Amino acid sequence: MARSKIHGMFRLVIAACLLSASTANAQAPAKTKPTLVVFITVDQLASDYLERYGGNFTGGLDRIRTQGATWVRGLHDHAITETAPGHASTMSGRFPVHTGITSNSQGVNTADAPLVAGTGPGASPFRFRGTTLHDWMKAADPATRSMSVSRKDRGAILPIGRAKTEVYWFSEDGRFTTSTYYRDRLPAWVDAFNARRVPQSYAGKSWVPLLHPDRYAEPDTVNVESGGVDYTFPHVVPTDSAAAAAAFSQYPWMDSLTLAFALEGARRMELGASASRTDLLAISLSTTDAVGHRYGPDSKEIHDQLLRLDRYLGAFLDSLFAMRDSRRIVIALTADHGVAPYPEARSPYYANEGAQRTSQAAAWGLMMERLREAGIDTTALHYDDGVRVRDAAAFRRANTDPDDFARIWVREMRRQTGVLRADLVSDLARMDTTHDDIARRWLHMFAPGGDVRAVSTLKPFGYWAGVNYATHGQAHDYDARVPIMFWGAGIVAGERGTTARVVDMAPTLAAWLGISPLERLDGRALPLTTAP
Ligand SMILES: [Zn+2]
Numbered sequence: 035m036a037r038s039k040i041h042g043m044f045r046l047v048i049a050a051c052l053l054s055a056s057t058a059n060a061q062a063p064a065k066t067k068p069t070l071v072v073f074i075t076v077d078q079l080a081s082d083y084l085e086r087y088g089g090n091f092t093g094g095l096d097r098i099r100t101q102g103a104t105w106v107r108g109l110h111d112h113a114i115t116e117t118a119p120g121h122a123s124t125m126s127g128r129f130p131v132h133t134g135i136t137s138n139s140q141g142v143n144t145a146d147a148p149l150v151a152g153t154g155p156g157a158s159p160f161r162f163r164g165t166t167l168h169d170w171m172k173a174a175d176p177a178t179r180s181m182s183v184s185r186k187d188r189g190a191i192l193p194i195g196r197a198k199t200e201v202y203w204f205s206e207d208g209r210f211t212t213s214t215y216y217r218d219r220l221p222a223w224v225d226a227f228n229a230r231r232v233p234q235s236y237a238g239k240s241w242v243p244l245l246h247p248d249r250y251a252e253p254d255t256v257n258v259e260s261g262g263v264d265y266t267f268p269h270v271v272p273t274d275s276a277a278a279a280a281a282f283s284q285y286p287w288m289d290s291l292t293l294a295f296a297l298e299g300a301r302r303m304e305l306g307a308s309a310s311r312t313d314l315l316a317i318s319l320s321t322t323d324a325v326g327h328r329y330g331p332d333s334k335e336i337h338d339q340l341l342r343l344d345r346y347l348g349a350f351l352d353s354l355f356a357m358r359d360s361r362r363i364v365i366a367l368t369a370d371h372g373v374a375p376y377p378e379a380r381s382p383y384y385a386n387e388g389a390q391r392t393s394q395a396a397a398w399g400l401m402m403e404r405l406r407e408a409g410i411d412t413t414a415l416h417y418d419d420g421v422r423v424r425d426a427a428a429f430r431r432a433n434t435d436p437d438d439f440a441r442i443w444v445r446e447m448r449r450q451t452g453v454l455r456a457d458l459v460s461d462l463a464r465m466d467t468t469h470d471d472i473a474r475r476w477l478h479m480f481a482p483g484g485d486v487r488a489v490s491t492l493k494p495f496g497y498w499a500g501v502n503y504a505t506h507g508q509a510h511d512y513d514a515r516v517p518i519m520f521w522g523a524g525i526v527a528g529e530r531g532t533t534a535r536v537v538d539m540a541p542t543l544a545a546w547l548g549i550s551p552l553e554r555l556d557g558r559a560l561p562l563t564t565a566p
Contacts, residue, residue: 065524069362070306071543072354073167073316075124076343077117077189077323078506080331080372081107081515082383087340090249094347095340098367098521103562105534108518110371113475113489113509114419118142120370120536121192121318125167127540127555129478134163135192136479136486137419142188147215151228152205157187158215159196165552166195167540168314174549175311181299182316183210185283185292189318189370200299204288208233208279210295223302232291237278240268241285243338244345251382252334258379259329261502267334284328286342289319293350297357306358312547318370319343330504331373332381364522366543368536372513373506377497384512389495392452394443401443408432408439415439419507420459420480420489440488447490456490475509478556520546520562528566 084099084106091099099106110120112130114137122135130136140161147158171178181200184190190203198216202224205211209228211220220228243250259265271278271285282288296317300306305313322339329335354363375381377389394417401421402412414428414436415421421440423429429436437458447456455472463482467474472491480486492498494510506513518534520542537557544551545559 065522066362068312068364068522068547069309070300070358070364071167071171071312071314071547072363072365073125073193073314073539073543074347074365074367075121075189075193075316075318076367076369077186077318077320078326078371078373079322079340079369079516080512081517082331082372082512083322083336083340084517086383087337090245090341091344092348093344094349094351095344095367097348097351098365098519099517099529101527102365102519102521103525103527103560103566104529105518105532105560106529107515108368108534108536109511110514110516111475111535111537112478112514113472113491114479114507115371115509115513116507117186117323117370118188118192119479121189122162123536124368124370125193125316125540126164126195127167127537127544127551127557128164129537129556131478131481132164132556133192134161138188139418142191147213149205149211149213150218151220152207152209152211154187154205154211157191157203157213159191159194160215162192162195164195166193166197167543168194168197168199168316170544170549170551171312171314171547172197173552174547177308177311178313179303179305179311180314180316181296181303181305182318183292183296183299184318185288185320185324186318187213189320190316193316193318200303202295202299204283204292206280206283207276208282221302223298227295227298231275232287232294233279233282234275236271236282236285236287237275238271238273240270241338242268243334244341245338250334250337252332252337254334256330256333256379258376259333259335265329269335283320284324286321286325286339286346288324289321289343290346290349292317292319293346297350297353300354301357306363309362326373327503327505330376330379332375332379332383361523364520364525364543364546366539367517367519367521368539369516371506372511372515373504374495374497374508374510374512376504377495381495384495386495389493389497390452391497391499391501392450392492393499394447394450394490395499397443397446397450400446401439404439404442408434410434418486420486423485423487426485436487444488444490452492452496454491454493454496456488458488459484459486462489472509475514518560520560522546525562526565530560530566534560 118141119130122133142157148156325339414425465473
């Protein structure tokens with residue numbers, strides 16, 4: 035009896051092994067050394083969008099999500115949820131406090147690196163500190179080739195860090211361009227791509243919903259959208275070709291063009307073409323952000339943009355896999371931040387009743403008054419997502435501490451009904467950052483003793499006064515939660531219940547490639563081969 039019981043158990047164990055082996059095989063083909071890493075950042079792809087619209091996805095977003103390792107509610111664990119700090123964290127594995135990129139206004143723009151073609155401000159990674167996945171790959175194998183492309187300069191530049199590689203973004207004249215930081219003139223293949231004049235060819239065309247009207251639950255006639263102008267379908271591209279090029283970034287086709295440019299670059303530079311090295315292609319798709327800002331996160335337009343994005347990504351993967359062996363490609367996908375609905379519109383998805391707009395003018399005015407009384411030039415402090423010291427010497431000469439003035443601002447901000455909290459950065463450092471998410475997210479932006487002395491956080495779904503479009507940037511989950519996904523041979527599919535942070539993505543890819551980061555990171559490698 036004992037023997038038959040043991041025998042029975044043995045058979046059960048065998049069956050379980052066979053089952054798990056066959057399941058693993060079905061989900062995760064054997065891993066081979068990747069020849070290409072594709073890192074995709076979708077600007078403003080909030081986690082909520084996948085949960086809301088995922089059922090209608092049939093293309094690339096659906097494929098990466100269902101065949102890959104997915105953390106739908108991943109996290110940007112920093113407070114200023116803007117494009118520049120978000121993109122700088124993606125491939126660096128570090129928080130803004132360590133990359134030095136803390137806001138869009140303190141981002142990449144500089145007159146020191148003018149564009150080599152097209153119109154727009156110059157740009158370079160002059161503020162970016164430290165290294166990225168790109169540098170670790172290059173250190174491991176100097177033969178590694180790389181390219182980064184985006185509609186936005188910051189979206190193209192910051193994932194790569196300081197490296198002078200192939201980095202391109204879109205100019206308002208309809209061309210992809212770069213700055214003198216990277217090269218003195220565009221390569222022939224970029225000129226040839228630009229000569230197709232795709233944006234101009236859209237002059238006079240209409241953006242209409244992709245699917246049958248039944249598939250959209252959203253009303254189209256919400257006049258808070260788009261500043262009360264052109265807020266219903268169809269949205270017609272200007273008929274003048276130069277105006278069409280300038281407006282092109284506001285239409286879903288911009289993402290399709292960015293992906294086409296990425297494919298052309300991969301083909302021309304033979305990214306992923308050699309079995310002996312691993313190359314890197316970074317792509318940042320910006321239209322979800324443009325459409326989200328213009329029409330808001332609850333709009334029919336954003337729904338349609340996401341349906342199109344999903345299909346564009348599907349077509350991109352089909353083309354990439356026709357050109358390169360998909361078994362040797364690993365794909366990572368995330369976003370730089372989420373988004374909040376208009377305070378004036380009751381959201382069907384978010385509990386934003388009572389959301390209001392807040393001005394910090396009164397608090398700032400009082401602090402300025404105290405500065406004048408103390409005989410300190412008022413330009414010694416300025417506001418940039420927090421009270422920032424611009425002239426530390428002015429305070430030393432007056433034998434005073436900038437915190438004494440920042441404290442006045444904090445006290446006044448706390449009296450505003452739309453403000454959740456206002457804090458001195460030096461006080462945040464003493465708080466329980468395990469349980470206090472907001473304090474932790476601010477400390478991931480600014481170090482105590484640095485230029486930024488005080489910060490404030492609006493109540494959930496609040497906006498700053500004067501913002502006349504839908505926006506993001508707060509330390510709350512609706513702005514901070516983004517999908518984190520990895521796809522590739524050997525990666526076990528499934529949605530993970532655990533939390534992952536965007537700073538975990540670069541160390542995860544480094545571990546997957548078997549290379550070492552060149553510095554201390556804030557993130558840690560996520561498990562890709564264990565079943566969820
Ligand atoms: Zn944005």
